[in-house]
Amino acid sequence: MKRHVLLGLAVSGLVFIGGLAPRGRADTNAPSWTIMIYGHGDHNLAPSLIGDMLSMEEAGSGPDFNVLLQTDFDASQAEELEEEGLPRKLAAGTTRFLVTRASSHDKISSRILARLPEMNHDNPATLSAFIAWAAQTRPADRYGLILWDHGGQWEGFGGDTQDGTLEDTGAMTPAQIRSALREAMPSAGIARFEFMAFDTCLMAGAEVLADMAGLAGVLIACPEIDYGDGWDYHAALEWLKANPAATAREFGLREAEFWKQRHIRADKPADEVLAGHSVIELDRYGAFEEAFRSFAKVLRDESGPDKFNIPRQRRKTTEYSVPELVDLGAPTEYADLGEFAKRLADDPRAGSRLSGAARVVANSVDAMVLARVQGSARTSAGGLSIWYPVNGWGNLEEEPEEEDDDDDDEPQSTSAAEAGGDEEPDNPREKFSEYEKISFARRTGWAGFLDHVHDLSMAGATSAPVLAIRGKVAGEIQLAQSAPLALSLEITEGKGAFLISAGILDPALTKKPGEYAYLGDVAVLPADGTGTYAIAWDLCMPCFAADAGRPLAPLGGVFMSGSGALMVSYAKYRRGRLGHYRDVILITRMAGKIGTILEVLEAENDDAAPTSLEVEPGATLRPVYLVERRRGPDPEKWKQYEYVSPVRITIPEGGVGSIPVIMAPRPPGPCLVEIEAEDIYGNRSDPAACQVRIVP
Helix, strand or coil: CCCCCCECCECCCCEECCCCCCCCCCCCCCCCEEEEEEEEECCCCHHHHHHHHHHHHHHCCECCEEEEEEEEECHHHHHHHHHHCCCHHHCCCEEEEECCCCCCCCCCCCEEEEEECCCCCCCHHHHHHHHHHHHHHCCCCEEEEEEECCECHHHCECCCCCCCCCCCCCCECHHHHHHHHHHHHHHHCCCCEEEEEEECCCCCEHHHHHHHECCEEEEEECCCCCCCCCCCHHHHHHHHHHCCCCCHHHHHHHHHHHHHHHHCCCCCHHHHHHCEEEEEEHHHHHHHHHHHHHHHHHHHHHCCCCCCHHHHHHHHCCEECCCCHHHCCCCCCEEEHHHHHHHHHCCCCCCHHHHHHHHHHHHHHHHHEEEEEECCCCCCCCCCEEECCCCCCCCCCCCCEECCCCCCCCCCCCCCCCCCCCCCCCCHHHHHHHHHHCHHHHHHCHHHHHHHHHHHHHHHHCCCCEEEEECCCCCEEEEECCCCEEEEEEEEECCCEEEEEEEEEECCCCCCCCEEEEEEEEEEEECCCCEEEEEEECCEEEEECCCCCCCCEECCCEECCCCCCEEEEEEEEECCCCCCCEEEEEEEEEECCEEEEEEEEECCCCCCCCEECCCCCCCEEEEEEEEEEECCCCCCCEEEEEEECCCCEECCCCCHHHCCEEEEECCCEEEEEEEEEEECCCCECCCEEEEEEEEC
């Protein structure tokens, strides 16, 4: 791995193009600004970076206001990038720009200051060199830094594919970002940045703040996936250029308003529901960390095998990100810290010590988060995430296989067994061990609390909920579509039972005996320990209305944690008859009998958060279902793989939001209604299954 270290302007391979514009002040009393933008775009987001550059050029630089941008694109996408407006010669290598006001609205026209060879933008030295160069090229009174790319909270920022040659990319952790900045800032004459921003997903996390504190006055970031278009660079840069004397706090508040106007709109349905964007005053981080350290200790002291209020409030708290296919229906690993603390502070079952410590943290988060932009499903969130897997260590990362398909026109792959044997899944202990090393986990004792949670969850695994269907359900139940299924359930063991879900399995979809395809949830209801519960199914399930002449296709979705209306499902997306199949995530909102697809997220980058995919009319979607088949003679062992439906759904001119999703009657034939209970730590009961045959 090459390391590029910049001392002054002497860097091997550095090419200068054009001269430096003379500096001049329109107002000698106004401070000068240099905004540094690290355009880390060597991956699937490369076209989006061009769109943001065009937005930057609508504002451009000005007297004593300089926007310096370093870009790295995926050169394997050169043709597409040229169509988006990037000069073809700039697709390869690294380019440093002075962003100038646009001479064209559809083609990049900023002044090129330097061309460098291909660099690894996941290398902290690359970031450090850019900062040093930018400060020497355009010294200023005030500095801002924007990091543009994928984001994954404490797991890191970035994902450089090296012009499409790498599938398993790296990332720059918050600690490495801090190291890069601390290396560059003294020699660059930067005491601290006025503001820092992550124009990415998921980086507004407590763990990230721990490493950014002291480097800037304000941090701007999203605790949630950025479902929309990121920053409004035109509006934000134009405002700061016109108001150079503004404080970082004032700028942050204005940027949040611009972000809200760009995202919380009827034509951005996913953002309108799920958006999260925060402006955070880092100078308040020290007080927050002190309060949080005490809170973490109290949480550990107040947790025990027979105490359920803390994990129960965690399960009720707003979560961020989306699960992988094998984890559909499981809680995600990121929770909103402010909301969690408020829930505990208001919980009548919490003692005075716990509620008091929680209240201090909740108030500290409120004081630190200057502004929040929130979708309608995020209104109780505080705008700051924390890594808090419900079982303490995180989900087991086991990828499902895909069935081979003999048709060259179909998605294909080879299962692990066919490639030479089964592979062991990743050990969640390894991920937790990495978490223990980060500064936030070390300084606050949070890792110790999570380890304690894991111990409790493992102790509870032996007494996970035990679920039974009451009444006569042996054999096959025949139901007409006018006679819904009503079941009485009893949780006989499991005081920590939290949730009951019912899903439909099809034993005939794959036409292979002994296989069951999971077609999605049809009901979810809260549970509060042992007791009797009622569940009903009206024999309908969410389905795509597929192309003319094709049957309805089940959505295959599960309800998002804490939601009875939002569903997550997987599909394959393809442009054109011969295009490449891409894995996508669909987020669908059900309202009564009608559903609307809010968002299509690209799911192929395993090392980063899913990103919004701009789909094209005429392209097709094919639902993906998780299939289980028995693994050998042991009745407890099952194998999972992905099954791609043969049913194609063509995207209409109105986009995915125009694809009809309806609650359609299940067609006549057999199916299994599988019901599971889950406890506060994510431990699941053995499923209780009911065989149903729907008759005309």
